[in-house]
Amino acid sequence: MRERLGIQLQETQLADKLRVGEVLALFRSFYRQAHGVDEVLALVELEEKRKARVVTLSGGQKQRLAVACALVSKPDLLFLDEPTTGLDPQSRRQLWDIIRRFRAAGGTVLLTTHYMEEAERLCDRVAIMDHGKVIALGTPRELIASLGAEHVIEFTLADGAASEVVTDAVRGLNGVTAVRPAPAGGAGGAISLTVKELHRTLPALLTLLQQRQVELASLTTHHATLDDVFVALTGRQLRDT
Amino acid sequence: MIREHPLYQLALSRMREFYREPEAVFWVFGFPIVLAFALGLAFRNTGPGKLQIGVARGPGDSALAATLDASPRLVATVLDTATARLRLRTGRIALLAIPGDPVIYRYDSTRTESGLARLAVDDVVQRARGRKDQVAVRDERAAAPGSRYIDFLIPGLLGMNLLGSGIWGVGFSVVQARQRKLLKRYMATPMRKSHYLLSFILSRLVFLIVEVVALVGFGWLLFGVAVRGSFASLAGITVLGSFSFAGLGLLVASRAKTIEGVSGLMNLVMLPMWILSGTFFSYSRFPDAMIPFVKALPLTALNDALRAVMIDGASVTTVGAPLAVVVAWGAVSFVIALQIFRWR
Numbered sequence: 240m241r242e243r244l245g246i247q248l249q250e251t252q253l254a255d256k257l258r259v260g261e262v263l264a265l266f267r268s269f270y271r272q273a274h275g276v277d278e279v280l281a282l283v284e285l286e287e288k289r290k291a292r293v294v295t296l297s298g299g300q301k302q303r304l305a306v307a308c309a310l311v312s313k314p315d316l317l318f319l320d321e322p323t324t325g326l327d328p329q330s331r332r333q334l335w336d337i338i339r340r341f342r343a344a345g346g347t348v349l350l351t352t353h354y355m356e357e358a359e360r361l362c363d364r365v366a367i368m369d370h371g372k373v374i375a376l377g378t379p380r381e382l383i384a385s386l387g388a389e390h391v392i393e394f395t396l397a398d399g400a401a402s403e404v405v406t407d408a409v410r411g412l413n414g415v416t417a418v419r420p421a422p423a424g425g426a427g428g429a430i431s432l433t434v435k436e437l438h439r440t441l442p443a444l445l446t447l448l449q450q451r452q453v454e455l456a457s458l459t460t461h462h463a464t465l466d467d468v469f470v471a472l473t474g475r476q477l478r479d480t
Numbered sequence: 481m482i483r484e485h486p487l488y489q490l491a492l493s494r495m496r497e498f499y500r501e502p503e504a505v506f507w508v509f510g511f512p513i514v515l516a517f518a519l520g521l522a523f524r525n526t527g528p529g530k531l532q533i534g535v536a537r538g539p540g541d542s543a544l545a546a547t548l549d550a551s552p553r554l555v556a557t558v559l560d561t562a563t564a565r566l567r568l569r570t571g572r573i574a575l576l577a578i579p580g581d582p583v584i585y586r587y588d589s590t591r592t593e594s595g596l597a598r599l600a601v602d603d604v605v606q607r608a609r610g611r612k613d614q615v616a617v618r619d620e621r622a623a624a625p626g627s628r629y630i631d632f633l634i635p636g637l638l639g640m641n642l643l644g645s646g647i648w649g650v651g652f653s654v655v656q657a658r659q660r661k662l663l664k665r666y667m668a669t670p671m672r673k674s675h676y677l678l679s680f681i682l683s684r685l686v687f688l689i690v691e692v693v694a695l696v697g698f699g700w701l702l703f704g705v706a707v708r709g710s711f712a713s714l715a716g717i718t719v720l721g722s723f724s725f726a727g728l729g730l731l732v733a734s735r736a737k738t739i740e741g742v743s744g745l746m747n748l749v750m751l752p753m754w755i756l757s758g759t760f761f762s763y764s765r766f767p768d769a770m771i772p773f774v775k776a777l778p779l780t781a782l783n784d785a786l787r788a789v790m791i792d793g794a795s796v797t798t799v800g801a802p803l804a805v806v807v808a809w810g811a812v813s814f815v816i817a818l819q820i821f822r823w824r
Contacts, residue, residue: 241669244668248661248665250664251660251661252662254662256496256501261493265489265490265492268490269669
């Protein structure tokens with residue numbers, strides 16, 4: 240089992256004093272079948288850091304080394320625990336590329352992340368967990384579809400005082416499937432609507448606001464993402480308890 | 481092929497992590513040498529020192545002082561009564577001689593130095609008055625290598641060093657790996673636990689050679705401390721000692737989760753042995769009732785065995801009893817450590 244499994248743990252800190260090549264030589268010695276050190280360095284694009292000590296690596300490079308330690312055994316299953324947490328966008332993309340290449344070569348990846356965007360881009364199947372329980376499971380597409388809406392409108396009011404009145408009113412608008420109001424008493428908080436058809440609901444919303452004579456501070460719209468699914472699911476969960 | 485063996489790779493990593501830490505290298509190799517150098521200097525044999533003698537002011541004082549001063553072992557000074565009394569009380573002179581008939585020696589008979597001064601002064605005074613020696617005698621100084629303090633000290637420091645590097649070397653690495661969740665990470669690989677623990681013992685073996693050569697070589701070069709027994713016996717004893725202390729180090733580190741926690745435990749194990757086990761002075765100074773307990777400590781047993789080989793030239797077969805104590809400690813610690821070791 241362990242021969243076929245590659246693991247990267249979020250909290251593991253590799254020995255500072257060792258060089259990158261030495262760490263990989265150590266890890267590969269544990270397995271009957273393994274990549275050469277040069278091979279696995281090429282997989283994670285760390286070739287030029289082979290002689291560098293672990294302590295001198297950047298956060299992204301350390302994370303790629305941790306993934307290299309997981310990949311060195313030529314695993315069938317790769318387990319990654321929040322591999323991109325705290326990394327800059329460049330490093331995240333490098334890690335995504337590593338994961339995509341592993342997948343393309345026929346490997347299976349089990350990935351935990353807080354970034355919905357990451358899950359949406361990389362994963363075939365997504366499970367959303369809340370308080371240790373799976374509360375939704377499916378492809379990213381299915382999960383987004385489960386919102387019952389394709390679009391999200393978020394807006395804030397200029398004065399914020401009348402937001403509660405508006406919240407009730409927008410619930411009745413045509414095509415609105417869910418409303419997430421601003422936190423009670425929090426003036427100026429964003430109100431978020433999930434809607435089926437943007438081109439119908441948006442004019443209706445603007446008309447409503449005009450009738451009530453409230454001014455908009457901001458208004459944005461986007462396609463529904465896993466982020467919205469996550470917020471919708473865990474938000475509802477919170478209200479239930 | 482051996483380069484790809486996990487045991488080889490683990491031991492190699494262990495060694496690299498150690499020698500890339502300059503502080504650790506100093507404490508293991510440099511510090512005992514500095515200590516041996518300082519103590520060797522402080523307790524070097526310079527032959528008997530000169531005794532300070534006071535001569536009370538009065539008739540015949542300068543003649544008496546000149547007679548005493550002529551002796552190579554005595555330095556005589558003429559003093560008035562008040563000064564002489566003060567110097568005698570504070571120990572700056574060993575004896576006050578008051579000229580006259582009879583010559584009076586005033587001294588504190590409980591002070592060894594004063595007793596010696598009494599003999600030496602009387603000898604000089606009697607000879608000056610014409611006493612003849614009846615028997616011819618000759619002095620021989622017994623400051624030969626083997627009986628000096630440094631000869632006693634070097635084996636003790638070697639034992640202490642093996643204890644320290646065993647416990648520190650193993651203890652710190654294990655706890656650091658546990659704290660950094662490296663142990664947990666290793667547990668997710670097919671690595672064998674026994675390989676991991678054995679790698680400590682292997683890397684200790686390599687450093688052991690350096691430690692022994694450095695300290696014994698230093699003692700030999702600077703102070704002429706020789707190894708009277710065979711080098712094979714010395715090697716055998718140090719290897720057993722090193723294994724034993726590595727086992728003790730594993731036991732100390734088997735549960736601790738933080739460096740602070742393990743540091744306290746290490747000091748708890750090491751400090752009593754530094755004092756009790758005859759590193760710096762012979763443990764025979766402790767009360768008789770304590771001796772069996774002191775002898776049961778692994779460092780005492782190791783020091784006894786090392787001294788027997790280095791100073792008395794004993795062979796390894798004659799130190800079976802202390803070596804059995806050393807091995808027993810190592811084996812018992814290792815077995816317990818394996819049972820209670822926390823891998824996460």
